[in-house]
Amino acid sequence: MFEARSISVRYGKHLALDDVSLEVGTSECVAILGANGAGKSSLLRGLTQAGLRERGGVIRHRGEDISATNDFDLVEKGIALVPEGRGVFAELTVDDNLSLGAHPKRARESASERRAEVLDLFPKLGQRLAQTVGTMSGGEQQMVAVARALMSRPTLLLLDEPSLGLAPIVVDEMFAALHKVRDSGVSILIVEQNVRASLALAARGYVLEAGRIVGRGSSAELVADPMVAKAFLGH
Template sequence: MLDVSGLTVHYGKHRALDAVALALRPAELVVMLGANGAGKSTLLRALGGMLKPAPGARATLDGHDLLALPPHRLVEAGVALVPEGRGLFPDLSVQDNLRLGALPPRARAGERRNFERLLSLFPRLAERLKQAVGTMSGGEQQMVALGRALMSDPRVLLLDEPTLGLSPLMAQELFAAVRQVKTLGVGILLAEQNAHASLAIADRGYVLATGRIVGAGTAQDLREDRAVQRAYLGGD
């Protein structure tokens, strides 16, 4: 289990996260809802080792301290971040970008299995393994980014706005794949502005506002919450 408590992050004097606490179990999909600037990306970047939290923060995976680890050691511990913007190598082929995900020692024994598994999740990538990633559509690049993360054989997958800028059809296809990833036993923490679609596939959710968690519950509870409806689901 991923267990987070007291997670505070500052940008200079600005407090972007304020004592955030959350939990994520294996094979569970948890969505973080919130407006732009609420702290969703900051949360994922802190858990992914890209930002240093303030003293007193705690984040453990099955009891092992994550915050003391550099990003490459986090990947070896089983944490994979798919950042907003994807972070791909556009001049490399699809296959080469995917293979980079298997560099951590934990992933090498299962590289072939994971490669075949992700191609079953994203059949169109199987047809474009030799294509340069920079020539692909945004949705296809997002598939590569997610596939590269899966090649690291993660236990926890951190997804930051994966459908940003995608067509509704491509977003639907990507969410269907994310739902399948959960069945592999991977815990998924998803930061997403598309509240309708993300709550449709999530087990639970948290609501972030100005760096604080102001709501939490099952996906069904959040869908039925009037405040959540008004803020994120277009309710009256």
């Protein structure tokens, strides 16, 4: 459904992402594993910002070539990004953030249904609709970020470190919600430092090292892989 071919990202002389290709199937969840500095965030930037990519990269989504699509038009194509650091409108309320999530034309008509769905997914947000997002805890802000992305009725959800900086109990809550999102049929590409949780969510994964894909396999294979176990699982 989603496929990226030969994506490279260069910052000055530094090649942060070197000829990476990957795909995500319909209703599939795929994890990107990698240590700090392996190029995980560069990968998501490379996938979403046409201006940042080196020439030659191709991105297709649902049969359409979207290599030249502007970042603000990706949502309209069904690709919603939850960036590192959440990217919420901190000065606005939860309600406003959700409404903005439904700003793309594809989501406007079904906005009230989507709102009921995301509030069902994150019941905490329902009691906080009038609260300014900047005054909420990190976990709650992350929920707003994911909920806002889901408001756009995405076919593919890109998640950059959704558990970063959250308390373990909140991480569990977040992943429980992501399991439900996955089961609802939304494809997910997740970049995570929490390898155990993301492999439990994902069917497959890629291993990123120094900007290149150095391994791939089903989640079961990756968990059993001694290299992965040593590098990411601590045994």
